[in-house]
Amino acid sequence: MLGREWEVGVLVGPHTAPEFLTEAGLLALLRTTWGVDANSARTGVRLLGPKPRWARPDGGDAGLHPSNIHDTGYAIGSVDLTGDMPIVLGPDGPSLGGFVCPAVVAASERWKLGQVRPGDSVRLVPWSLAQAEAADAKRQAWLGRVTDRIEPVARPSWNAALVRNDTAAGGVLARDHGDGTAPEVTFRQAGDRFLLVEFGAMALDLQLRLRVQALDRWVHRHLGPGLVDATTGVRSLLIQVDGRRLTTTMALAAVREACADLGDLAEESFPSRIVHLPLSWDDPATREAIDRYVNGVRADAPWCPWNIEFIRRINGLETTDDVRRIVFDASYLVLGLGDVYLGAPLATPLDPRHRLVTTKYNPARTWTAENSVGIGGSYLCIYGMEGPGGYQFVGRTVQVWNRDGLGPHFDQPWLLRPFDQLRWYDVSAEELLDLRAQQGAGQLPIRIEESSFHLSDHERFLAANQPSIDGFRATQQAAFAVERQAWADAGEFDDLELAP
Structure with a gap:
């Protein structure tokens, strides 16, 4: 029919x-x-x-x-x-x-x-x-x-x-x-x-x-x-x-x-809580999602079979341990919510030297485990629910959405707010399963510190560290160019009609 x-x-x-x-x-x-x-x-x-x-x-x-x-x-x-x-x-x-x-x-x-x-x-x-x-x-x-x-x-x-x-x-x-x-x-x-x-x-x-x-x-x-x-x-x-x-x-x-009429916002400040969450690095659930993608969507993708190696390569880092160090050292500023459903945060590191740049899956995954953590472009997200996705995996964390309002941090169904700062601490995959059970029951103690974000302070930090930031970006951009050429040589951009 x-x-x-x-x-x-x-x-x-x-x-x-x-x-x-x-x-x-x-x-x-x-x-x-x-x-x-x-x-x-x-x-x-x-x-x-x-x-x-x-x-x-x-x-x-x-x-x-x-x-x-x-x-x-x-x-x-x-x-x-x-x-x-x-x-x-x-x-x-x-x-x-x-x-x-x-x-x-x-x-x-x-x-x-x-x-x-x-x-x-x-x-x-x-x-x-x-x-x-x-x-x-x-x-x-x-x-x-x-x-x-x-x-x-x-x-x-x-x-x-x-x-x-x-x-x-x-x-x-x-x-x-x-x-x-x-x-x-x-x-x-x-x-x-x-x-x-x-x-x-x-x-x-x-x-x-x-x-x-x-x-x-x-x-x-x-x-x-x-x-x-x-x-x-x-x-x-x-x-x-x-x-x-x-x-x-x-x-x-x-x-x-x-x-x-918005005027000059240089001296504006915004409430900015510092929220500490666990991260299971290279979690088995992310490996399963990659395997499903390879077997069911696309086997020859440049970011497969291991997203973390792809992140290392496209950023010009020496080892995958460097990727891990940067992710755990970073303080991620939440810029938006709902990036891949249910209050999922879109966040970027405050320090440009921690901004790992990647590209997104093409085509997108058809399955991603709930609360997988990934990087796409210059941004990190936590997947609020099981579903499709395209960010490059680094690990998995606890729930950031609680529809039942269980626990002291869920007066709204979502945990995070714009201008929160997200920081990771390392846990094993087995420990994460226990922490997820606690979070689902509203019993996980989450360390949250009250703070604020001042644009003027941030700009002074950037000015003081500009030479180091420029060096990091130069290395990153060179690796990005090499990766792009490798994609072109492999036919990744075939059939794209680009303007002259």
Whole structure:
């Protein structure tokens, strides 16, 4: 029996041509008839088809593959390019992640994500914001009526002119240039219910993260009941609105004014607890996940058969003991939550000499053990639940999510907060199993110290250690270049169409 064919309305953006995909690459994404993979669920629908056509050779500090970006909030329905595989993120998908998303499913079309099944085919049809809002208004009106008659909703058809217009805009709604005291701000379309605000250049800069935090405080105080949620990223804030009370166009106008008034944050400080957690280095659960990947997804990946050796190689370190030393010496600043589900932290070392840079799996794993710890780009995460993933493993820790609120540290279901500092202490795999049992019962004592993060203090630290930091980065960048060339020689980038 042949599968069903689906047309799904999407809005182009936030990450599209010409910054991330070529113009031809965006058109190919929207004109391809995609197959639905068997590894699909409420977390996301995997699509089978041609490789994306990228407009850049790599993701820089965010990772070796051009799909890698500094982590940003994900809108529900995002077409997430995890390496070379598109995954349409569902309602149980991650709220934060580090992959390019060139389109987002319109709110009125999301129901289709729950109906497609393996063997079906999907075509992504570009809609304008006006079309998406009209379709959603009609859907809301239909849902509000108590009637036995089902009234079909008219669907926009393929519009090549619309694609050309949206491609030219690159998913950018507005861009305010910096003035020397404040960075450039880019406002990107992320569907008809989300607005993505990005500060500065595509780089890891804690000054930008402080501006994100300041804007997050502002939107929670001023956007009122029209605000559904806001997700902080490395240099961005994803704002979700209730379209019946506040449209993305209205939110854009308000937030644009707020960004202009944020002012100088150099002397700002934020509460920053120091949280000590156990880490089972190279835990057997991570080895099992790698084995499953090799046997079921991809056997020839450059990061297999051992992720820690890959981390050593791509960072120019002498031994895997150096990887271990750096991870345990680092103090990881939490920049966001929900990076791979359930309050999972996205964190980066405060000391740039501890920032191990990797790339993410391509394609992603289909299985990761709960609370595995990995590094992707310049960032560390703890997987909040069992599921897919792409970060390079270093070990496993205890639960960071407790839905029952058991124990003194779970007044909310999540353990960690933005601007917490995460530090590891070494335990064996056997010890970790006992600690996990205690944590699940709310009986594990966790050492937490109250502190604060001052940007001015951090910048003085960077200035005092700049020569050593520059030396570490030079070694790292040289190893990164060698690894990239090895990938090219092995055909890893074959079929990528890069802009000249």
